[in-house]
Amino acid sequence: MMTPLILPIFLPHLGCRQHCLFCNQKATATEVPSPQSVREFIEASLRHFSSRPGERERQVAFYGGSFTAMSLEDQVSYLKEVQPFLSSGRIDSIRLSTRPDALNEETLATLKKYGVKTVEIGVQSMLDEVLILSKRGHGANDSASAILRLKHWGFEVGVHLMIGLPGDTCDYFLRSLDRIVDLRPDFVRIHPTLVLRGAPLEELWRNGEYSPLSLDEAIQSLKKGMLKLEKASLPLARIGLQPTKELEEHLVAGPFHPALHQxxxxxxxxxxxxxxxxxxxxxxxxxxxxxxxxxxxxxxxxxxxxxxxxxxxxxxxxxxxxxxxxxxxxxxxxxxxxxxxxxxxxxx
Ligand code: SF4
Structure with a gap:
């Protein structure tokens, strides 16, 4: 199956209810685009992509915040801008990333109505103690419930997991994966925890209260996780964050490597x-x-x-x-x- 061609629109921290310990979305993008600028961005991206061969599915993706934790009105104002492209067939569907505890039935019905196909949720860990230490503000059961309800509504479900969070171990990570395998999302992404400038974790690291995984420790954990997913025939969409100029500028410590998957x-x-x-x-x-x-x-x-x-x-x-x-x-x-x-x- 060919991976879709993704047109990413970053909405840094939009909808976020609190600041998760490890996160600084400014390391991905600095400005929040307005709903009105979305149409322009898609037009420009399509012009860029139109010369490329192949029949890959085209998805507009809203990344970088907690999309469904915004007010329903704000969600619709972004989703509406994509509708002309869906009607004309120039875009096939929409994907977005969000928190597992921000997916009530009304929200799911709205996403369906506006052509959202794929929902990626930040699960990070299925161990409550790790989630508490990471200041996620939700529990593992919220994630399990979100995956099951998204599947029930017919969405394609992606799960983001992290390794090396405070309180996490390789064994905890593998236990998290076991629970995720049982829940059968459509794909998984795994990111090693990095210390980013401006993220609350930076202060813990500077005070000596947090040590990131070494690159070798990360590779050993990821190796075990990858084999588990292979055995379960659960696709691994990506390992590690996309290397970008912003990420390089914000990276303070941690197991970053541009070719981590390899x-x-x-x-x-x-x-x-x-x-x-x-x-x-x-x-x-x-x-x-x-x-x-x-x-x-x-x-x-x-x-x-x-x-x-x-x-x-x-x-x-x-x-x-x-x-x-x-x-x-x-x-x-x-x-x-x-x-x-x-x-x-x-x-x-
Ligand atoms: S991890 Fe997600 S929910 Fe937490 S602050 Fe970052 S974007 Fe917001």
Missing amino acids: LVDSAIFHDMAEDLLRNHPNGSKPVFVCHPKDLSNLKGQRNENLQRLKNRFKLSDIFIFSHKDVGRGDLGLQTKEGEVLIERKWLD
Whole structure:
């Protein structure tokens, strides 16, 4: 399935009832566009996109605040501006992000009426103690109820989770994921907690009351989470925040990496290669087989995976054949007899 072409409109902190500990939406965008400027923005974006090939679904997305926590009147004033584009077929649908405790039945009926297809909710954790420490102002049961009610109304549901919040652990994160898997949203996004300038968390960090995850700790947690989602066939839409100029300017500390998803994929491939070599020692020049699109995942950034495997197993060389008949995410190791042993980590 092709991912939609998203035209993002950022409404920093609009509708927010309090300031969550980790958040500073100014790190994403600084100005709040008025409803009237939305139409102009969509026109300009469509002009930019019209030259691109493909038939991807086009969605206008309202991100960066708590859309459904605004007054119904304000919500409608933004949604109305998209209606001419929906009627003419130049835009297919609308998506928005919001809080799980701001989705009453009247709101859901309004979103349906105005062509909203996808609702992404900031769940962050399914552990109440983590939510309290993060000053979220809602509980895990609000999130569970929101997911179920959104599904009941026929919306596509996205869930945002975070790792490394105050009071969180890798085990808590995996327990949160288990609950989310049971609730079956349509996709999940996972963001490591970053210390952003201007977010309340910055002060805790400066006082030594909060330590962010290291990049390696984040990768280890994300690796476990990603395998869990793969096993449950629950799509992972994104890992980590989009690298932007604003984010770079506001980033103070934390496990940020512009290619975090790829680092996690590489860590999984490293583990698979290690398992294969440990269980099937086969000389000092092993031959791996993978899909062409997994080649860089197997090698790792700057060939780091290959170097670590060479050191660990005292290999003089590693050969890799890539072939499109190998499944994405699978890794093969050729035996002396020419047979290929396949490791499929998430199907263990
Ligand atoms: S995390 Fe969401 S609800 Fe909390 S302050 Fe940021 S935009 Fe508002």
